[in-house]
Amino acid sequence: MLWWTLREVIGAVVPLAAGLVVFAFVESSRSWLGPLLIALAIIDVVHAAVVPSLRYRVHRWEATDDAVYALSGWLVREWRVAPLSRIQTVDATRGPLQRLLGLATVTVTTASASGPVELVALPDAEATEVAARLTAIVGRTAGDAT
Amino acid sequence: MTWQRLDRKVIAVDLVRAAVSLVPTAIAAGVLGLEPGDAWPAIVVAVIGVLRAAADLARWATTRYRITPDRVEVRSGLFVRNERWIARDRIRSVGSDARLTNRLFGLRVVTVGAGLTGVAGATAALRIDAVSAATALRLHEMLDATAEQAEPGQPGQPAPPAGQLLAKFEPSWIFYNVLSIWVVFAGAGLSWGGYWLGRLFGYDALEHARDLAGGAPIGWVIALGALGFLLVGSAGLVVGFVTSHWNFRLTRNPGVLRTTQGLLRTASVDREKHRVRGFQIREPQIWRWLGVAESSLITTGVSLWSPTAGATILPRGPVSVARAVAADILRTDALTRPLRPAPPAALRRRLVRALFWAAAATAVVIVAGGPSLAWVFPALLVVTTAGAVLAYRSLGHAVHDGFLVVRSGVATRQTAMLRRRAVIGWRVKQSFFQRRLGLATVIATTAAGQGAYTAYDIAASDVADLVLVESGGQQGEPFLDRGRVEGGVPEDQSGGTGTEPVAADAAHTDPGGAAGDDDLVLGEPRREPGDQVQAGRHSGGPEPG
Known part of the structure; x- marks a missing residue:
């Protein structure tokens, strides 16, 4: 379960980090990227909190x-x-x-x-x-x- | 058998081919008196033809083959020596074919197919190109599994269509095989080719047509043009089909199923009977209404798209013929017997999906084009609903005579019949909605054909039956046990995540499958809500840990 959680976290962090880098350096993208990143972060958190335990229960x-x-x-x-x-x-x-x-x-x-x-x-x-x-x-x- | 050379007449064939390739140049220079600059396509053809003939001569000179009791070996290559061998018990099919030039000289190309699907791709088959017809026949007999029983054929005619006749060419098949979208492509290709051939000799067909059309109304011109296009395409397909399938015969010979076919280029393919695992019929909807189907064998070790030993056993033809052939080959009428339809919940699932996709597409259209386009919704809904109903009506599964029969498809209805002993594994899938509706998708995996045959959306309570009945024979025991476990919870239709068969089954498997934390102790009991339904641990195996 720990493994799944870690994997989810890593899987979530990479695109988020990439998004943040773009957000920081490309000013023109901020208007649409900001909300997108927030939505992504929320989904990731919920996903990482729920899915590993579900998997652990099912597998x-x-x-x-x-x-x-x-x-x-x-x-x-x-x-x-x-x-x-x-x-x-x-x-x-x-x-x-x-x-x-x-x-x-x-x-x-x-x-x-x-x-x-x-x-x-x-x-x-x-x-x-x-x-x-x-x-x-x-x-x-x-x-x-x- | 010692090392053998290819037949000497290959030299003659090569010389003829080289000569033939020179003909366009000769015509261009001698008859039409074209300058070399204008006749360059003909010259290219000539050069390529001569070079290929020379390369083929070199190949002839360096190739040796032999057949030993346990394998077939071919050595070839002038600069790069190449040796290939195929173990005889891995041979999936033996075929021989002859192009027109080969046939004139009594030569046959023997193709030995081994089942390396995907690994070596197109080079998986070993070709012996070419030997005399008599030798080809001898090779066939040597390589066929039960060669000692095979009837000797007349020399000069490899693979004589002896044995029991299962199907043969019918003139009406021409119609079925021309009726396809390929008419358009063939028409386009042929017209284009003809146009360029004309251009080569200074005749511009387009110009001519423009002159002819002259003052005619444009609508007529287009209609006539399209008609001409279709006629050319149909004619092309008719010629193509007739030349390749003329005198088509499917026979059952000792140990093999043999097809022979061809007008100018004859081909014969032997498929080992003991590798046949099932039969598949494809019926695109339009053809289904005409009663037409394509059939193929489900065979191990034969790539679906392999041209040398193709799985396709019959050209497109009446579905009744396809079913009769299937019954003949596999000695069961499983394909003609009724299937168990999917439960109404499967229709509901498809209708909901149809509604969803129609709504989603409409939403996209409205966002893109404004609310005035809302009328597309009913139109889309009609289409998707029709699709849903068609898809639902296609669904069905059954087990007859030790064969699993599954049927599905929207645009193309596919019916597959698979010998149950050929099933080498099971996958049962249930999505969230399938769990709610009491449905499950059962996938039978196999080494043959597509690798997996799927029964979509069968009732969850049927899963046990299917896997149970299906598990007879050598792999019976585990499935029998598992089947009972699943059968213990047929009331699954009501939903409830803990009690569906899969979870109930899991409830008394060994813990540790998801072990990850340090604090997880092996052997710790792990109970699920569905556990009490079937608490009996199956007796078969020891603890894995």
């Missing part, structure tokens, strides 16, 4: 011996299933922010172009363990999984 995942499940989204909820027998690759990625917080995202892809299952922001050790376990199971399955 779930599970990896059984048969399949990987993940639920994500806050406005549009999406529930994804990938049977282990159809998994092609398992990736664990850690962004800079995630590394700072000791988190990792595990991405499970199938042979389909759409629908990789993302297990977002697991604790680091758990992500490694899940990735290793899934890989081991996938290694036991024969065929090209299409």
Whole structure:
């Protein structure tokens, strides 16, 4: 949740900062940019306050011996299933922010172009363990999984 | 099999092509007596033609191919040596075609398609260009999965249309295939080409037409011009379709589905039957009213737009033929059976959307052009409402004979039939409004065709059924369990964010999915309002943590 909040904050601060720089240096833009920036700031604050906790409440995942499940989204909820027998690759990625917080995202892809299952922001050790376990199971399955 | 060369007759073909490319120059210089400066397009054609023939000769001289028990290899290149191999069990299709020049010399180009969709793009297919027709036939037989059963054909005719005939060319198809927006483009292209060809030989068609038109009223001129345009375009399309699809036959041979077609340039494509995962029918609304459809196979490893082993199995034709072929290929009449319509809430959602977009567009128009333009609102509303109704009527899903059938589309109605075992994952989406209306969008992901086939706005209580029925076969267990979990809350229609299937399902998954804070302890129970509906943890798996 902290990670989502930080990400929201960073995502909000960058355009705001850019807007402020323009506001400061380009005088002719001030008349319309001012209200726009205020509106943007309000939206960002509300967004950063509400969305991460919503996401945190909604997001779930599970990896059984048969399949990987993940639920994500806050406005549009999406529930994804990938049977282990159809998994092609398992990736664990850690962004800079995630590394700072000791988190990792595990991405499970199938042979389909759409629908990789993302297990977002697991604790680091758990992500490694899940990735290793899934890989081991996938290694036991024969065929090209299409 | 040792390394083989391409057929010697390729040399003859190249010489003929070089000679043909010299013809325009010869005409320009000899017959018309044009100066080199005026005949430059003909000279460019000649130079390019000769150079290409020379390059092709070099290619012929350096290319070797061989087929081993486990792969197909091709080596080529004069300065840059190039070696390619394809594992035989990754071969998706084997095709052979012949241009007119190739056909005159009894040559065929064999194309071996492997399923590298997107990765290597256009170069994914391996071409052996060219071998004699008899060799092509032998290669076909070697590479087809069940080659030992394939009937030997007469030499000189690769891929003979043996086997069970599923569909063949009908003259009426010409009409269906000409009837399209391409008439305009073809008309434009052909007229432009003809005009320039005329200019090349000093004949200005535009000037001539202007003289002819003379004092005629302008309206007539435009009407006649447009008519002529359409006639030229239609004629072009008729010729194009007939030459490419003449004698079209779709046959079922051992292990493969084979199409052969072509008047001047013959092409035959074998599609491995065991890679076929389903069938798709596209019906743009106007054609739907005429009972016309386009059909394609849903196959693994074949790019949708690949020209070599295209997914398109039939040219545009009557939808009854398409359905019959689908039934023949997949041995099920799932496409002709009724689908389960979407619940009325889906219509409501579309009508509300129609109202919203009409209002939004009207607002924009009024802001831009003043309140006098408010009349556009009813007009827009009629259009968007019609669209909403059409879209709603298209919706439907069903499971018949182990096939998932989904249908949707506004301007183009798409019906896809997908073997349930080919489904390699599920996505269930619910937006805020869908949760309120008790609807859900179910996306079946697959390795074949478009990669995902979507059942839009089905009743939330149907999700369980669909995923449950759909999950038979090898991937059954997890879905069965999950299906029950979802089935436990069919009263979801009333709304309530905590009790929709998805959240209820999540309620007893392992915690930790959103772990981020240091204080989150693994194994901490995490309960949602919907939890009591189905408290039974599914038995399958151990804790991931």
